[in-house]
Amino acid sequence: MKWTESFLPTLKEQPKNIEIPSHALSIRVGLIRQSISGVHTYLPLGWKVCLNIINIIREEMNKIGAQEILLPALSTAELWEKTGRLAGWGAEIFRLKDRGNRELCLSPTHEEPITEFVSKEIHSYKELPCIFYQIQTKFRDEPRPRGGVLRAREFIMKDSYSFDVDEASFMESYAKHRNAYEKILTRCGLSYKIVDASSGLMGSGKSEEFMVSSPYGEDSIVTCKNCEYSANKETGKIGEVKSTSKEQSSELKKVHTPVKGTVDEISKFLNVSADKLMKSILYFYDSEPVFVLLRGNHEISMDKLNKIKIANTETKGTFRIATPNEVKTLINADVGYISPVSLPKPIKVLAANSLKNSNNLVTGANENLYHFTGVDIERDVQVTQWEDIEIPDNGDPCPKCNKEINLEPVIELGHIFDLGKKYSTPLGATVLDKSGQKKSIYMGSYGIGIERIMAAAIETNNDPEGIIWPMEIAPFKVIIIPLNISVPEIKATAEKIYSELSSFEPLFDDRDVSAGIKFKDANLIGIPIQIIIGENSLKNNEVEIKTRDKKINTKVNKELVLETIQNIYKEDRTKFKAIKP
RNA sequence: CGGGGAGUAGCGCAGUUGGUAGCGCACAUGGUUUGGGACCAUGGGGUCGCAGGUUCGAGUCCUGUCUCCCCGACCA
Numbered sequence: 001m002k003w004t005e006s007f008l009p010t011l012k013e014q015p016k017n018i019e020i021p022s023h024a025l026s027i028r029v030g031l032i033r034q035s036i037s038g039v040h041t042y043l044p045l046g047w048k049v050c051l052n053i054i055n056i057i058r059e060e061m062n063k064i065g066a067q068e069i070l071l072p073a074l075s076t077a078e079l080w081e082k083t084g085r086l087a088g089w090g091a092e093i094f095r096l097k098d099r100g101n102r103e104l105c106l107s108p109t110h111e112e113p114i115t116e117f118v119s120k121e122i123h124s125y126k127e128l129p130c131i132f133y134q135i136q137t138k139f140r141d142e143p144r145p146r147g148g149v150l151r152a153r154e155f156i157m158k159d160s161y162s163f164d165v166d167e168a169s170f171m172e173s174y175a176k177h178r179n180a181y182e183k184i185l186t187r188c189g190l191s192y193k194i195v196d197a198s199s200g201l202m203g204s205g206k207s208e209e210f211m212v213s214s215p216y217g218e219d220s221i222v223t224c225k226n227c228e229y230s231a232n233k234e235t236g237k238i239g240e241v242k243s244t245s246k247e248q249s250s251e252l253k254k255v256h257t258p259v260k261g262t263v264d265e266i267s268k269f270l271n272v273s274a275d276k277l278m279k280s281i282l283y284f285y286d287s288e289p290v291f292v293l294l295r296g297n298h299e300i301s302m303d304k305l306n307k308i309k310i311a312n313t314e315t316k317g318t319f320r321i322a323t324p325n326e327v328k329t330l331i332n333a334d335v336g337y338i339s340p341v342s343l344p345k346p347i348k349v350l351a352a353n354s355l356k357n358s359n360n361l362v363t364g365a366n367e368n369l370y371h372f373t374g375v376d377i378e379r380d381v382q383v384t385q386w387e388d389i390e391i392p393d394n395g396d397p398c399p400k401c402n403k404e405i406n407l408e409p410v411i412e413l414g415h416i417f418d419l420g421k422k423y424s425t426p427l428g429a430t431v432l433d434k435s436g437q438k439k440s441i442y443m444g445s446y447g448i449g450i451e452r453i454m455a456a457a458i459e460t461n462n463d464p465e466g467i468i469w470p471m472e473i474a475p476f477k478v479i480i481i482p483l484n485i486s487v488p489e490i491k492a493t494a495e496k497i498y499s500e501l502s503s504f505e506p507l508f509d510d511r512d513v514s515a516g517i518k519f520k521d522a523n524l525i526g527i528p529i530q531i532i533i534g535e536n537s538l539k540n541n542e543v544e545i546k547t548r549d550k551k552i553n554t555k556v557n558k559e560l561v562l563e564t565i566q567n568i569y570k571e572d573r574t575k576f577k578a579i580k581p
Numbered sequence: 582c583g584g585g586g587a588g589u590a591g592c593g594c595a596g597u598u599g600g601u602a603g604c605g606c607a608c609a610u611g612g613u614u615u616g617g618g619a620c621c622a623u624g625g626g627g628u629c630g631c632a633g634g635u636u637c638g639a640g641u642c643c644u645g646u647c648u649c650c651c652c653g654a655c656c657a
Contacts, residue, residue, distance in 0.1 A: 012606070012618060013593055017586090017650045037649065092656075109657070143582075143655055151656090202657065209657090218656090415657055447657065484615050516617040523617095534616055 001476070003509045007044055010521050020216045022458035023148035025467055029525050031454070038145025038153030045525070046454070048475040050156065053453050054135055056187045056472060057158045064176040066131035066160055071113045073137060077103035079112045083426050088201050094139045106139035109202070111423045111445055114161045118441065119429035125165045128431060128441070129173055133160030135450070147216060149451035150411065156451060162444040165433060167420075170442045174418065177446045181210055181414050188453050189470020190460065192413065195221045196231040198303045202445065203417035210414035210448070212456045217411040222392045226403035233407065234303045238354060238388055239397035249359040250374035252341070257371045261336015261364065263296045266371060270362060273297075278355065278363040278375060280339040282327050285310050285348075286317035289330060291340040293351040293381070296362075298390040305389050310348065331366050339363035341372050341380050351383045352390045411456045414448035467526030468548045471572045476507040478565060479527040483515045483534040493543065493558055494533050500562045504529075504569070523548065529568060531561060 009030040018024045026032045031046030042050060058068065077095060080086035086093065086105075094106040107113060114132060122130065135158045142153050149155065162173035178194070185192045192210050199207035209232060211221055222236035223229065231237065259265040267274045277296025282289060283305075290310060294300055305319050324335050330347075331338045340349045341363060355361075359376035377383065398405045421440040424430065429441045454473070461468045471477065478501055482494035498508045507527060509518050515534075522530050532544040542555040545564055556564050 009591095011592065016593070019651075034649090138657095140657085144653090146651085157657090197657090200657065207657095412657070417657090449657090486615075512615085514615050514617085514619055516615090516619080519617045521618085532616085536616075 001505070001507050003507065003511050006507075008521075008525070009043070010524055012520075018148075020147045020150065020459075021462060022216070022455045023150070025458050025462060025524075026148050026455070029467060032148060034148070038142055038151070040149060040152065040154075040451075045475045049454050049469075049473055050450050052473040052475070053188060053450050054156075054158070057135065057184055057448065057450075060180040060184050060187075061131075061133050061158070061160065064131065064180050066133045068134060069132050070134050070136060071107075071110050071117070073106055073139070074104050075107050075113050077105050079116060080105060083112055083423055085112065085201065091143075092141050094141050108138055108140045109157075109445075109447065110134070110136075110159055111161070111202070111419065111443075112427065115423040115427045115429045115443070118161075118163055119424075119427050122163065122429070122441070123431060125431045125433045125439075129162065129164045129169050131160055131162045131173060131176075133158060133446075147218075148455065150216070150455050151218060152451065155449060158448045158450065160446045162446070163429075164442045164444075165431065165439065166442055170418070170444055174416065174444050177416055177444070178208070181416065181446070181448060184448065185210060185212075185413065185453070187472050189457055189473065190413070190453070193221065193223070193230055193410070196235055197415060198232060198234045199417050200303075202415075203419045204422045205418035205420050207415060207417040209412050210416075211410035211412055212460060213408055214411045214456065214459045215409055216459060217409040219410050219412045220407050221410050222396075222405045222407055224398040224401060224403060224405050227398060227401040229398050229400045229405070233391055234301055236392040236405070237399035238390060238392050239399040239402045240353060240356070247360060249376040249379065252375060252380055253373050254365050254367075254370055255373055256369060257337075258369050261334065266362060267296065270371070270373070272362055276361055278339065278358075278361040278377070280363055282322040282330070282335075282338060282347075284320045284322055284326075288317075289322065289347050290319075291347050291349045292389065293340070293349060293355055293377075293383075294390055295352060295354045295358075298352065298354060298393060300389060301391045304387075308350070308385075308387050308389065310350065311385050333364065333366045333368050337364040337368050337370065338366055339372065339375075340382070341375055342366070346382060348384045349381060350385045350387060350389070351377065351381070353386055353388050354390060354396070356386060411452060411459065412449075413452050413456055414446070416446045417444060419443040419445055462526070465520070466524035469526045469528055471528050471569070474526070474528050476527045477504045477569065478506040478529045478531060479522050479525070480506055480508045481518050481522055481530060481532045482510070483518070483532065485510055485512050487535065489538060490533050490535065493538060497531060497533070497543070497558070497561050501531075501565060504565060506531075528572075529565060531565075533558075 011028045015024055015027045030043050032040045032042055034040055077086055089108055093108050096104050098104055137154055138157045139154055142151055145151050145153050164170040164173055190212050192212050195209050195211055197207045197209040220233035222231055222233055257266060257269055259269045263274050263277050267277055274297040275295050279294040279296050281292045283292050327335050355377050361375040362371055362373050363375050365372045392405055394407050395404050424440040424443055430438045433439050457470055458467050480494055480498050482490045485491050498506055526548055528548050530546045537544055537555050541558050543558050544555050546553045
């Protein structure tokens with residue numbers, strides 16, 4: 001491709017109001033332009049990168065026997081009602097009406113449409129296992145899009161769905177996907193972590209996420225400094241606190257705290273650290289009030305809480321935080337001044353494991369503007385149940401080895417789910433098994449974000465001058481830079497090299513502009529290999545070959561360019577193979 | 582949804598007590614340049630986010646509204 005025949009709008013200036021490096025670079029390099037909040041146009045260069053990523057994904061999906069299809073983006077609201085997800089997605093699902101006033105939506109994901117399709121088409125266990133995938137635009141009305149394509153309202157996802165007769169067979173489909181995802185991300189030049197995750201709205205069982213470490217990531221994972229343990233912050237377990245020798249318990253005392261009842265205010269006022277505060281939050285478990293106790297420096301994990309069954313109740317209920325009015329009525333004090341300590345009528349107490357054996361704590365005194373100090377949880381609180389209900393924090397003990405864990409921000413690139421029969425049962429996707437029995441199909445779903453891969457690749461491969469594309473997703477592998485196109489010899493050499501290298505998708509910077517502009521642009525766009533043709537080296541019949549990652553900077557005879565480039569490319573392939581056999 | 586900020590040329594910005602709409606870059610034409618974002622000359626480009634209002638007169642003051650960005654809440 002010749003530069004003068006291409007649309008490559010690079011920007012010299014940093015776009016204003018943009019904080020995230022990959023976002024700013026995407027704009028400066030001319031990969032994307034925002035249309036409306038969270039919705040983007042892909043320019044030729046950006047789309048080329050997306051297509052490269054898509055090609056890798058296609059190859060790896062086809063290798064595991066998945067078949068590509070294309071489901072519609074539009075579906076009826078009714079379909080989503082059948083699985084309860086219309087309400088589950090809430091405002092995040094884009095909805096519209098057709099001319100016949102029928103309620104439609106733009107699919108945010110495709111479990112429902114694919115399951116409906118399969119329910120009509122697949123009837124026998126002999127047709128299973130089966131994997132369908134598609135690469136398609138998804139629509140999610142995110143409350144706050146950010147970071148360019150990192151969190152968008154319209155984005156491209158490869159989503160696949162596996163259909164198996166039983167769990168054992170599903171496990172194989174799942175393992176195939178897990179392996180394919182590892183290959184995809186490795187080929188995209190990313191180093192990733194696979195962590196246990198919360199399946200949230202999507203699934204019912206196990207799920208795992210593919211994460212890339214980045215300070216601009218919106219998710220967090222916990223990893224152990226000592227062992228292999230890692231998980232999403234939401235689901236990460238907290239180990240049992242070591243029974244360290246506990247300090248002498250002081251007497252329970254009621255103190256005047258004429259400040260707001262927040263952890264910050266109270267810890268500042270009493271000059272105690274947040275971890276010495278005991279957060280007491282009133283919830284309703286169905287209709288029964290329950291105190292939930294946390295350490296002051298910890299947050300509750302709703303994901304964990306929702307999995308807990310309160311002892312001696314028959315069925316699993318749901319938790320709902322009490323309203324300020326309900327708190328006032330029940331306790332006669334405001335939120336921030338309540339606790340289960342010295343309550344006239346007892347309320348069930350669900351306490352976080354991290355509070356075990358704790359003493360000299362501060363908590364609400366059930367009277368506005370008063371707190372207790374010297375609380376010993378064993379002595380002063382009737383805990384009915386101990387559970388792991390907190391979001392882990394830096395320094396908490398690892399659930400596997402009890403050493404310290406570490407919180408780390410990450411970008412989520414992929415998420416794979418064990419769906420079980422969550423969709424097949426309500427939508428009637430069944431097969432007849434060997435004995436002629438009707439069985440709901442065992443499903444899995446697997447998503448990976450195309451633009452997020454692009455953004456993550458930029459986020460983890462850039463320097464102050466621009467992007468450093470990983471070879472396989474680079475929009476061009478090679479850029480040919482004749483320093484002065486108006487010198488006939490330079491022009492002729494450049495053109496010759498350009499045609500020699502056609503198999504490497506070279507970009508030929510044939511603009512008649514100063515060398516500085518060409519160097520800056522080449523570094524900004526981040527094409528992996530640069531071939532520089534200038535008068536100085538041409539005197540010795542040589543041209544310069546540099547890699548954008550600065551590892552190679554050499555001069556070679558102009559007849560040996562093709563061979564040199566082939567070697568550099570081969571070397572890069574070897575690197576890829578070395579990471580993942 | 583809460584808090585903060587911003588909308589003036591394609592991009593980045595200035596615009597004083599209300600008085601003819603500006604600068605840099607980019608763009609076009611001609612010329613000089615050509616190893617790290619060159620130079621000279623000339624030129625095109627704006628209903629100042631939108632709608633009302635005050636005024637002889639509004640980019641500027643008032644009211645409403647839309648959009649975008651940042652922090653938080655929420656969220657595969």
